[in-house]
Amino acid sequence: MSNEKEVKTGWHLDDSYARLPKIFFTKIKPSGVTSPSLIILNNPLASFLGLTEKDLRSEEGLAILAGNKVPGGSLPLAQAYAGHQFGHFTMLGDGRALLIGEQITPLGERYDLQLKGSGPTPYSRGGDGRAALGPMLREYMISEAMYALGIPTTRSLSVVTTGESVIRETNLDGAILTRVAASHLRVGTFQYIANWGTVEDLHLLADYTLNRHFVEGVAKENPYLYLLQEVIKRQAQLIAKWQLVGFVHGVMNTDNMSINGETIDYGPCAFIDAYNPATVFSSIDREGRYAYGNQPHIARWNLARFAETLLPLLHPNPSEAIQLAETAISHFSRLYQDDWVKGMRSKLGLFDEEIGDEQLMSELLKMMENAQADYTNTFCALTYDRPQDTRIYTLAEFNPWYSRWQERRSKQKQSKAQSNQLMRDSNPAVIPRNHRVEEALEAAVKNKDYSIMERLLSVLSSPYAHKSDQAGYYTLPSPSDLPYQTYCGT
């Protein structure tokens, strides 16, 4: 007889969010669709959740992923939240998404399962509550690529088409994405409750968040200050990771910033090719508020909005509460910079810290910017000892920089081989390059050919493997693919 603990598979949904006061959500069933069809299913993620491929591919499984049926234990609901959108405060909420429940995995972890594109809700504000196939597949690909890159993120379990059209500029195939998240608590959730709830509601939300994501904080002297400090820490880590791989989120509104530190809401996001801090992809971000180089600054701004919501909990004396909040926020820049420098040291094969490292880093980035060198490929060229492959090689400043870097590496106690390995582990060979993502989407959406997307997903699933079959994916976009623009995809 086996001593192994029985692993519980199947639907095990809890509804802790539905037990919060009514102001937090509206209970509502998915609208249902006429003719669902499964386009892609994430088998490893399904097993991690304790859901078998067989279950999800069955007629009942498809009905669940399409919102035609709710699984046992589900109390579907749309969450209420607010948010600063491009700096302007608005009431929002799940306008085209529904939480179907919190799946308890075989490891005992809790994950939100959310249908995105499942029909209108009281928070739809005139929108149709639906989503188109292209943007949902895009979210699937990029979120899974982010996961493989080691960046905290929501994940994608499946995309189904609905058999119905959504009307945008043209008629498009409708689709529903099943999103998996540690939770959907956002800065905007706190903003909503702080504005429209009672102080008691705010207490409940903060306690719920602590118990769900920061349980070690419950016993602290000031748990709410701890919550603020930890959210700041996680966001500093997250944004540093984005910057290190060249990811541009595109809509860092406060409703799109998760409390647990996952990347959430893949709309007009994209990865930079040539290094340029001013890079913006989103067609609606005309002023560059959410440009690549501005992301740390915006994260700090969003966190200040989060801190404001917590003021009534931080201290009974308002001016002391403000003092505590300001001190916590003032640490963001240093935390971010420390995380970024640590990550950049690894990208340069450096194990220890030395004065002058940051200068080495900023000079490299300046060269990349001046030569419009590709960010990812420049680090790969350095990793493979092929500096001649990068555009910075021809700059006059390159040789002196390269010699200083080599000298710096040779002074470490670790060998050159160890340093090279660290670089391979820290510099992805492949990222979801915009022209590759577009190519995969075009084949999928126009021709129902999903093979290009599947191949791309497979390549992107091991970005640090540096395998020869990935080589074709290093290629840069042709000039006709530039400048790249993304659309909000609603």
Ligand code: AMP
């Ligand atoms: P996002 O830009 O995805 O962060 O969305 C901002 C807000 O608009 C959220 O409240 C969404 O739920 C809502 N929203 C986006 N698209 C739609 C849509 N097609 N129908 C209804 N609400 C939507």
Ligand code: MG
């Ligand atoms: Mg959003």
